[in-house]
Amino acid sequence: MKGLNGAVRVAVVQAAPILFDKESAFQKVISYAKEASGQGVKLLVFPEVFISGYPRGLSLGARVGSRTPEGRGDWARYWESAIDIPGADTERLGEIAREYGLYLMIGVVERDQEFSGSTLYNSIVYVGPEGELLGKHRKLMPTGAERLLWGQGDGSTLTVIDTPFGRIGGLICWENYMPLARTAMYAKGIDILITPTADARDTWQATLQHIACEGRCYVLSSNQYVTKSSYPTDLYCYSDIEQDSDVLCRGGSAIVGPLGEYIGEPLYDGEGMLVADLDMSLVTRSRFDFDVVGHYNRPDVFQLIVNETKRDIVRFQSYTIANAIEA
Structure with missing residues (x-):
């Protein structure tokens, strides 16, 4: 593999849609895609579950040992605002990417299409500038109370895509x-x-810089800036946040270079878009003295096995008298 050369202009979006409102999210995707394209951006990243929102602070009527009918109703609204991959919504994202000549990488709430259709996943969808669906990634382990919302992904969606x-x-x-x-x-x-993240703590910045140094790669972090005004007041669980401060998530989106330096300083306390030019030759140069899976690795001491097979929840097979006799 040859070393990387050239530069690419990238951007990360810090914004939030109206919660559980898919069309609100799409309108923001269109707006930022247009703005980014006008600035020569080729890669545009949106926050965690941007379509259709991260329900920060909401209990959905759930307590240990009990759920409420009204909370189930709020969850049903969340399900309705989720997307299918592939499906009409990813086709629409493809049209946006093609119109503005962008690689779009967007956090979404994904509906399971294989079994009951009811399980939701926290996913990233990857769309190319020709409008093609390039892949997806499902979050392997929802964090804390997120486990009530989303199922666990598997190793089959540890997606990496090739770009120019x-x-x-x-x-x-x-x-x-x-x-x-x-x-x-x-x-x-x-x-x-x-x-893509929902973590606005100061310590998240240390994580970004550590990963950039460890992987000798660029790290693009996109968070939502969320205020109570983005929450529908007719939600049953709206009372969960009524006493909270107006700003529910302050952001902290950032772009970090392969030696841990900021290329785009963290953005706090407002909606916006960070734009940066990445010199891709720095990736190769940074690995001169540290390549975590190359010359700085000790496979004779440490080995990792990654199961990338798709997890089959249910397997169907025909049953006949002959099968029973053979068994």
Whole structure:
């Protein structure tokens, strides 16, 4: 593999839609895609579950040992605002990407299409500038109370895509605290790691810089800026946030270079878009003295096995008298 050369202009979006309102999210995608294209951006990253929102602070009527009918109603609204991959909504994202000549990488709430259709996943969808669906990644481990909302992804969606300017893959929010998940992505040769997130703590910035230094890759982190005005007041669980401050998530989106330096300083306390030019030759140069899965690796001491097979929840097979006799 030859070393990377050239530059690419990228951007991360810090914004939030109206919660559980898919059309609101799409209108923001269109607006930012148009703005980014006008600035020569080729890769545009949106936050965790941007379509259709991260329900920060909401209990959905759930307590240990009990749920409420009204909370189930709020969850049903969330389900209705989710998308199918592939489906009409990803086709629409493809049209947006094609119109503005962008690689779009967007956090979405994905509906399971294989079994009951009711399980939701926290996913990243990857769309190319020709409008093609390039892949998806499902969050492996929902964090804390998120486990009530989303199922667990499996190793079949540890997606890395090839682009003219390098290999790109993503881990969602606290997946980035999973050392073995990071190692798997490094071993796939990523040059740009995207980290859609909902974490606005100062310590998240230390995580971004550490990962950039560890993987010798660019890290693009996109967070939502959320205020109570983006929450429908007719939600049953709206009372969960009524006493909270107006700003529910302050943001902290950032772009970090392969030696841990900020290319785009963290954005706080407002909606916006960070734009940066990435010199891709720096990825190769940065690995001169540290290549975490190359010359700085000790496979004779440490080995990682990654199961990338798709997890089959149910397997159907025909049953006949002959099967029973053979058994």
